[in-house]
Amino acid sequence: MSERSLLAKYSGAVPRYTSYPTAPHFHEGVNCDIYAQWLRELGERDTLSLYVHIPYCDRLCWFCACHTKHTLKYEPIAAYLKPLLKEIATVGGFVSGKAKVTAVHFGGGSPTMLKPEDMIAVADAMRAAFTFADDVEISVEMDPNDLDDARYDGLAAIGMTRASLGVQDFDPKVQKTINRIQTFEQTRGVAEAVRARGVHSVNCDVLYGLPYQTLDTLKSTVRDIVSLSPDRIALFGYAHVPWMKKHQTLIPEAALPNVEERYAQMKAAAAMLVDAGYEAIGIDHFARPSDTLAIAARTGRLRRNFQGYTDDQATALIGFGASSIGQLPQGYVQNMPATGEYERMADQSGLAVVRGVALTDDDRMRAHVIERIMCDFAFDFAPVREKFPALADRVIAEARQFAAANADGLCEIDAAGFRLTAKGRVLARTVAAVFDAYLGNGKGRHSIAV
Known part of the structure; x- marks a missing residue:
C-alpha cells in the first residue's frame, strides 16, 4: 500500500494515550472521599511526582487545548493561590510524609505569571507538606513574555532544574494566526538566562500542522531551535479540537495543512533533529544521547503520563489545582476544571476531586x-x-x-x-x-x- 493510501486508511481520530483509561472515561463515582483513602494507602516504598496547575495566561494562544483562562490582572491569580496552598497542605497530611517526592512540575496556563514571592511560597508549601528527595527534579513551563530578572531569580530560588519553553513556530504569519507572538531572540534570552542560573536542562516544544505553516517555515523554526542546543525537543502535531476548545474556532480551518502535508512536515522535522544528533523517543520526542530521557528509552524505562514522555519512575502522580489529574496505584482522579468552583471546593475541604476511575x-x-x-x-x-x-x-x-x-x-x-x-x-x-x-x-x- 502506498504511503498516501496508508495515511488515508489509518489517520483517523484516536487518543494520545497519556493515560489508560483515557480521561473521557473518568466518572463521578470517584470523589474526594475515595481520593483521601487512596492517599492514605500510599506507603514508604512509594515515590511521588507532584504537578501544580496554574490556570491563567496573560494572553490566550488560540492553538492551546489546555485548561486555562485569560487575565491581565493579578488579583485572580492571588485569589487562586489560597485554596491551592490549602490543597497542598491537605494532601500532604493524608500522605503523612511516608512517600518521597522525586519530581515536581509547574504547568499551565503560564506558571511564570506568578510573582517570584508566590512561586517561592508554593514551593515552600510543598516542601513543608511532603518529604523531598535530595535530587528532586523541578521543571517549570515558561512563557518568555512573562519573564524578568526577579522571576528568573525566584525560579532559581525554588531549585528549578529543568526549563520547558513553548515555541510552536517562529514564523510571524503563523504566530499572528495562532496569537502567539514570541521572537527567536526572546526565546534565546530565556535559555541563556536559566542556564546562567544553573539550570541543567532546557526543553523546547515545536508544533507542526499549524495554520499557514509550510515545510520551509517549519524547517526554519527547527534550525533556530537546534541552534539553542536544547536537551530535549517535543515535536507535537497541532490538535484541532474546536468542539472542546471554542477559541480554536478563531483559527481558519482552510489554512490548516491536510493529513499528507502534516505527515510531510513531521517527517522533515524529525529527520532534521536526528541529523542534528538527537535520538528519536517514542512518537514525538527527541533528546540528546546523554539526556535521561534518551537513556530511559534505550533501557526500557521510558514512561508516558499526562505530560507526555518521561523518565519519571514515581509510583504516584499527585495533581494540584483546577483540572489537574492524579495517577495513583488505585486509579486516576481529576480536580474540578472550573477555576471558581475548584477554589470553593478546595477552600472548604482542602480537596477538589470530581471524577476519576478505579483501575481493574x-x-x-x-x-x-x-x-x-x-x-x-x-x-x-x-x-x-x-x-x-x-x-x-x-x-x-x-x-x-x-x-x-x-x-x-x-x-x-x-x-x-x-x-x-x-x-x-x-x-x-x-x-x-x-x-x-x-x-x-x-x-x-x-x-x-x-
Whole structure:
C-alpha cells in the first residue's frame, strides 16, 4: 500500500494515550472521599511526582487545548493561590510524609505569571507538606513574555532544574494566526538566562500542522531551535479540537495543512533533529544521547503520563489545582476544571476531586500494553503473563488477531512478543487503540493520529 493510501486508511481520530483509561472515561463515582483513602494507602516504598496547575495566561494562544483562562490582572491569580496552598497542605497530611517526592512540575496556563514571592511560597508549601528527595527534579513551563530578572531569580530560588519553553513556530504569519507572538531572540534570552542560573536542562516544544505553516517555515523554526542546543525537543502535531476548545474556532480551518502535508512536515522535522544528533523517543520526542530521557528509552524505562514522555519512575502522580489529574496505584482522579468552583471546593475541604476511575486488573494490563507500544513500539508477552497470569491470554490473542488480519505491514509477531514495523511506528496511536477496551463506547472525541 502506498504511503498516501496508508495515511488515508489509518489517520483517523484516536487518543494520545497519556493515560489508560483515557480521561473521557473518568466518572463521578470517584470523589474526594475515595481520593483521601487512596492517599492514605500510599506507603514508604512509594515515590511521588507532584504537578501544580496554574490556570491563567496573560494572553490566550488560540492553538492551546489546555485548561486555562485569560487575565491581565493579578488579583485572580492571588485569589487562586489560597485554596491551592490549602490543597497542598491537605494532601500532604493524608500522605503523612511516608512517600518521597522525586519530581515536581509547574504547568499551565503560564506558571511564570506568578510573582517570584508566590512561586517561592508554593514551593515552600510543598516542601513543608511532603518529604523531598535530595535530587528532586523541578521543571517549570515558561512563557518568555512573562519573564524578568526577579522571576528568573525566584525560579532559581525554588531549585528549578529543568526549563520547558513553548515555541510552536517562529514564523510571524503563523504566530499572528495562532496569537502567539514570541521572537527567536526572546526565546534565546530565556535559555541563556536559566542556564546562567544553573539550570541543567532546557526543553523546547515545536508544533507542526499549524495554520499557514509550510515545510520551509517549519524547517526554519527547527534550525533556530537546534541552534539553542536544547536537551530535549517535543515535536507535537497541532490538535484541532474546536468542539472542546471554542477559541480554536478563531483559527481558519482552510489554512490548516491536510493529513499528507502534516505527515510531510513531521517527517522533515524529525529527520532534521536526528541529523542534528538527537535520538528519536517514542512518537514525538527527541533528546540528546546523554539526556535521561534518551537513556530511559534505550533501557526500557521510558514512561508516558499526562505530560507526555518521561523518565519519571514515581509510583504516584499527585495533581494540584483546577483540572489537574492524579495517577495513583488505585486509579486516576481529576480536580474540578472550573477555576471558581475548584477554589470553593478546595477552600472548604482542602480537596477538589470530581471524577476519576478505579483501575481493574484488565485496565492495568491494557495500560501496560498500550504504554509499551507508545514507548517501545512493542510489548513482550512474558512480562504480561507474569504480571497478569489470569488475563494475559486475552490481550495476546488480540495481538495475534490484529497481526493476522493486518495486511498492510504495520506489525510483526512471534512467540516472544508483538512489534511495530518501521511503517507502523508513525501510526503507534492507531495500533495502541486496538487494545483499548473503552474506545468503542462513544465517549470522547479525539485529534487525528498523524
